[in-house]
Structure formats: C-alpha cells, structure tokens
Amino acid sequence: MEPTSGTALTGRDRLAEDVRRGLGRRQKQLQPRHLYDALGSQLFEAICELPEYRITRAERRLLAAHAAAIGGGLASPVTLVELGGGNGEKLVLLIEPLVRRLPDLRVALVDVSATALDLATRTLGRFPGLGVTGHQATYEDGLRRVAHGRSGDDTMMVAFLGSNIGNLDPSAARTFLGTLRSALRAGDRLVLGADLVKPEAELVLAYDDPLGVTAAFNKNLLGRLNRELGANFDLDQFAHRAVWNATASRVEMHLESLCAQTVSIPGADCRVRFAQGESIWTESSYKYETEEIAALAAAGGFTRRDQWVEPESRFAVTAFDAT
Ligand SMILES: C[S@@+](CC[C@H](N)C(=O)[O-])C[C@H]1O[C@@H](n2cnc3c(N)ncnc32)[C@H](O)[C@@H]1O
Known part of the structure; x- marks a missing residue:
C-alpha cells in the first residue's frame, strides 16, 4: 500500500x-x-480484545516492562507524539515514567479517526495537567503540523506502535521513515512497534x-x-x-x-x-524479522538504541535515535 x-x-x-x-x-x-470511520475504530477496539489478535497484548507487555528505558535520557522540554495511536492506552505506558521526571511533558496525537482521537484524549485525562493536542490528519500531515509548531529547544519522541508500519510496503515504509526523520532533529527519538514473522x-x-x-x-x-x-x-x-x-x-x-x-x-x-x-x-x-526493522529505520536516518522482543507472540519494540 x-x-x-x-x-x-x-x-x-x-x-x-x-x-x-x-x-x-x-x-x-x-x-x-x-477502514477507520467511527464504527471501524470501535471494531478495531474489539479486535484488540480477541484472543487470536496478540499484537496489542504483546506490545503492551513490552512497553510496560521497558517504558523507562525507551524514554531514558530525554530532558525537558519533551513533546511525545503518537501517530495512529488508537485509544491511547499504550501511550499511557510510555507517559507514566516520563511524567514523573518531566512535569512539563506535552503530548500530540495524530490520527485520521476522530473517534480514536476522542478515545485517546479521554484516556489521557488520567494525567491531570498534561498538555494534549489532537490532530485529525494523516501521519505525514499531522507530523508536519506538530513539527512546525515546536519550540526551539524541545526534544520530540515519536511513537509509531501497533505495527502500523506494517500497513506500508517496505519501500513505502523506508520513504515514510525518511519523511519522519526529516521532520525531526538530531537527538529526537522514535519508538517503533512491529510484528514479526510467525507460523502461517x-x-x-x-x-x-x-x-x-x-x-x-x-x-x-x-x-x-x-x-x-x-x-x-x-x-x-x-x-x-x-x-x-x-x-x-x-x-x-x-x-x-x-x-x-x-x-x-x-x-x-x-x-x-x-x-x-x-x-x-x-x-x-x-511481518518482519528483527534485523529488518533496524535496517528499515537506518535507511531513513535513525540509529537503533535498543530492541525488545516478546518471544511468545513474536513482536518487537525498537527505540531509535534520530542521528
Ligand atoms: C491498527 S490501528 C493501531 C492503533 C494503535 N497504534 C494500537 O497499537 O492499538 C491504526 C490507527 O492508526 C490510524 N490510522 C490509520 N492509517 C492512518 C494514516 N494514514 N494516518 C493517520 N492515522 C492513521 C487509525 O485511525 C487507527 O487509530
């Protein structure tokens, strides 16, 4: 695609x-x-609950275990951007360790679905005082808007989770990651969740x-x-x-x-x-192998910091630096 x-x-x-x-x-x-009109977004929520759809649970386990390391070393001011985040529940796992040490953390949500933005905004309501802005836009347009509005000294961490990257063919994924990199500055971070090859x-x-x-x-x-x-x-x-x-x-x-x-x-x-x-x-x-994920992002201008794999469901979360 x-x-x-x-x-x-x-x-x-x-x-x-x-x-x-x-x-x-x-x-x-x-x-x-x-696929993501109001009903489609709600049906996707139901998919995430299915025993057969293991991506959501596997990624949540990885984020819960490694969120501190994923955001490790970032210093205030930080803007956390999620592209195509759905209901925002995974973002909560990334925010929890960050908001404790970075009280002025800001969050930007980018999603084509108004329903997803609504769900995520409500989910993030559990962090009183957290600055949240929503952009109903495609990944590229939303990211452009967020990058355009950033201040001179903030660091951005972009989350692209749920194997959203897998909806793009590998050449489009490389182009997309290059576009993403060019909207960022050296020192910014990317956290990418990708599903791995497993039995048919x-x-x-x-x-x-x-x-x-x-x-x-x-x-x-x-x-x-x-x-x-x-x-x-x-x-x-x-x-x-x-x-x-x-x-x-x-x-x-x-x-x-x-x-x-x-x-x-x-x-x-x-x-x-x-x-x-x-x-x-x-x-x-x-579906990727772990090394292919690193290579895709490297072609776009990112350097791998760390990678965590959930061995049972075969899912990988990789943190990258924009270098
Ligand atoms: C597969 S769901 C994943 C949601 C979430 N990342 C997760 O892991 O549960 C994809 C999400 O991205 C949004 N989306 C899909 N294509 C998009 C695009 N091209 N630009 C912006 N948002 C998009 C959908 O509305 C949906 O909320």
Whole structure:
C-alpha cells in the first residue's frame, strides 16, 4: 500500500478520490486508513480484545516492562507524539515514567479517526495537567503540523506502535521513515512497534477470527462507502478473506465479490464492475524479522538504541535515535 498522500483534499473528497482511483485499478484496492470511520475504530477496539489478535497484548507487555528505558535520557522540554495511536492506552505506558521526571511533558496525537482521537484524549485525562493536542490528519500531515509548531529547544519522541508500519510496503515504509526523520532533529527519538514473522496458521487466525470481528471491520469499509458516498454495496455479496503471502511476507485482507455484480458509487462519480471471485485489496500487514526493522529505520536516518522482543507472540519494540 502507498503512504498517505499529502494533497489538500480532505474528508469526503479525499475518500471519493481514493475510491475512484483505487477501484479503477486492475487489482482493486482501497487504502487501509479508510477502514477507520467511527464504527471501524470501535471494531478495531474489539479486535484488540480477541484472543487470536496478540499484537496489542504483546506490545503492551513490552512497553510496560521497558517504558523507562525507551524514554531514558530525554530532558525537558519533551513533546511525545503518537501517530495512529488508537485509544491511547499504550501511550499511557510510555507517559507514566516520563511524567514523573518531566512535569512539563506535552503530548500530540495524530490520527485520521476522530473517534480514536476522542478515545485517546479521554484516556489521557488520567494525567491531570498534561498538555494534549489532537490532530485529525494523516501521519505525514499531522507530523508536519506538530513539527512546525515546536519550540526551539524541545526534544520530540515519536511513537509509531501497533505495527502500523506494517500497513506500508517496505519501500513505502523506508520513504515514510525518511519523511519522519526529516521532520525531526538530531537527538529526537522514535519508538517503533512491529510484528514479526510467525507460523502461517497463527497469522491468518489473527486476521480472520472465528467470531468474525475482523470480517466485520473489513466489510464496514463497504458500509462506509454506502453511508458516505451513497454507494449500493450489498455486504452479503462480499466475503472477508485474509491470506498470508509468504513471498512478500505480508497478510493481505481482501473483500471478495461472491458473484458478478455492478456497484454504483454516486459520491465518487463511478460504477464499478466485479467479476465473481474478484477482490478489493483493503490492507496489508507486513511481518518482519528483527534485523529488518533496524535496517528499515537506518535507511531513513535513525540509529537503533535498543530492541525488545516478546518471544511468545513474536513482536518487537525498537527505540531509535534520530542521528
Ligand atoms: C491498527 S490501528 C493501531 C492503533 C494503535 N497504534 C494500537 O497499537 O492499538 C491504526 C490507527 O492508526 C490510524 N490510522 C490509520 N492509517 C492512518 C494514516 N494514514 N494516518 C493517520 N492515522 C492513521 C487509525 O485511525 C487507527 O487509530
């Protein structure tokens, strides 16, 4: 998947343009950020509770154990920025040791989802006096805004957790990390959570749970196009598919058309034909080895400080310095 575009289009216009372009491709495709409308964000919350989706619990364990080291050595004033943070619960784990020694800590939240920003702002309410600003924006646009508004002497720590990096293909991830680095200054820090390669059965189950929550999360994207763009997708005529592509090292989520059908999307000014079995590719989740994570960030201009791996679920949190 491509990184988000930095053009001036926003909201419904951005969605309409992405839909028109993505569904016009030979392999129909929609960008994963569109999965997160209000309902999609709540469904993602439910995914995090699923026994089969181990990413959230594994990363929380690592952050709880190593938060002090992750933020170690940072001196006031510090701005902690989370990109695509969802409900803010992981940020709490990073903030706890910092706020004790840095009472003037400030936090900036960047997320495309207003619901996620709301949840996170409420979560951070448990730190009275903590300065929190929310930016409903793509990673790149939000980061640009935060970097533009920073003071001359503060240090920034950017958290990019939950394997959000895995939604970008490796070349887009390198470009994204380069963009991130160029918005930072030497001495700033990055904490990156990334899921690791593991047995196929475990990976597929994490994205195709028996309860059907991930299927609902995926199909909600079509519901969103019905609600926001006046489309007439029949959700019963599409099936959720999660497949492990071993060559590319990614789990792909698709919505597969169960019959030959044509769908109208007036808000995107298009009609889309589907053959039976044809799919819309909605998300990739790339899985890495620990050394590949360090190499990706190194190509972007970061130096690894430390890395912690949760061996049971195979998840890694890596702290980097902007050098
Ligand atoms: C997979 S969830 C992960 C949430 C959180 N990091 C966690 O670990 O639980 C991805 C989050 O990033 C947001 N998001 C997805 N794509 C985005 C983009 N391109 N720009 C900004 N936010 C994005 C979503 O709204 C969602 O809150």
